[in-house]
Amino acid sequence: MKAVVVLVATSIVTTPAVAQRWQRQVEERAQRAVQAIEPAKPLNVVKRSGMLNLNESVSFETTLRQGQRYAIVAVCDDDCSRLELTLLTPSRSEIAKEANSESLPTLHFTPSTTMSYGIRVVMGGCRWNPCWYAVAVVPLGENPL
């Protein structure tokens, strides 16, 4: 695994003015993606954003509730050509992975147990480092079954 986990990228604490354009870009894209997935303005959307150099990755954890359907979507800026999204168990085993949809990977998942899951983002293609990304975990409602 060539990717380097970059912890500092998980939150934008001191983003300089020069970088705000790309940050705004991914936040707007994430907002549009969330609206496209769930037009009813869902509550409790978990959002994370940051920046990664080519082939770097970042992971964060979020609690997903049993029986609740979720869509996990990631977006990135104009210089990014490929983004990978992986859902992990607490023991870091892969549950689902989306690596084929270039810059808008989306996962759908309904947990069988309420617990903390890992979400890993890999910057698979970035022409001008660093590339900004944003991830949104969107609750879609209870599973009818």
Add this chain to the structure above:
Amino acid sequence: MAPVKPWVAVGLTACFVLALAYLPPRGAKSSGKSIFVGQSPQGTPARQHAQALAEEWRNADAALRLLEDRQGMKEDAFRISPTIIFRGATPPPNAVRNVETVMDSVWRGLGLGETKVGVTLVIELQRPSGSADSPTPLQDRVAYLTPDSTDRTTCIASLPAGPYWTSFLLGKRDTRYFGGFAQWLQAGLGPCAFYAAYGTPGRRAGSWLAARNWDLGLYLGAPGIAGERSSSLALMGDPRFSWFWDAVYSFPPATVACLAGRRSGCRAAVLAGAADEGTIPVPNVILVERRWWRVQLLLPGERYLGDVARTVGRNRFLDFWTSEQPVDTALAAALKRPVGEWTADWERGFVRPIRLGPTPPLGAAAIALAIAVLVLIVVAGAASRREVR
């Protein structure tokens, strides 16, 4: 025995003439102590140890101050070109505005606008020496704190102003006598200009440049540092200066081979450090040597990457900059030519290829040829009169 004597005389005469031709009769005069290869007198081990410790302290101090600058930095949300901070003294407000205006035009001149990696330029105005119980802080070395050392989007350049530019900035001297301020500021951006223009380099290019202390990427501008006047080319590559050959002899073999137009030498000089898969330290502080032009592997290496970028265009340069392929492959792909071939042509644009190998003086060569002809005539004459009894 009698027939042998003329041949001995001829042989001795030939040796004498040869010696006269090739050995200066009064011995060669020393050209004086070379400023490039001369060694300073060795200090005692204790003194050397103290100097090494002081150097280590200065480097650590430079890194610490850059990190402190980053922490205490307040960025101007409306400013696209580098944020400028003065340290050591406070220049008058109009001087600050002037510096910002000059920097804005330098930034535009480099073709830069809004960039992913921003630059902060810390101008260190000259201050009195430190107290006697600690080494003098670095006041004459340019230092850079690359992105990823503190956050991902800021490159900090620390630029010592020295007495000349300090006087200028503090308004102590008539500004009519100060030229080249814009070039000085532009040169001070160093590797930060590359970070701003092309972002953080990929793993391969990053570790290659770190291994050679960014000597190929010290200057992004087109006309050369200080408008050619003070570039490494003017200092080391001008045959009109008496120290030119001293400088040539101080270079590594690959650099000399490249100066002679040899492609293999150019390739070796460019790719030095490319095979190292070294890790880039965090924080990554680039400290430029005081006399950086003396430790270059290519002449004028400081502008090499800038020239590559201008030649191949932004897209192809970005392909190289972030490539996961070996530097040799990625650079050749961007140049669309072998690295050695392109670099040899580039080098020829600055320095007329020097001649390598022995080059006897014209007079000595003529004398040697004359002797050879004389010997042949004597041998031929002797052979024609030879009698077999």
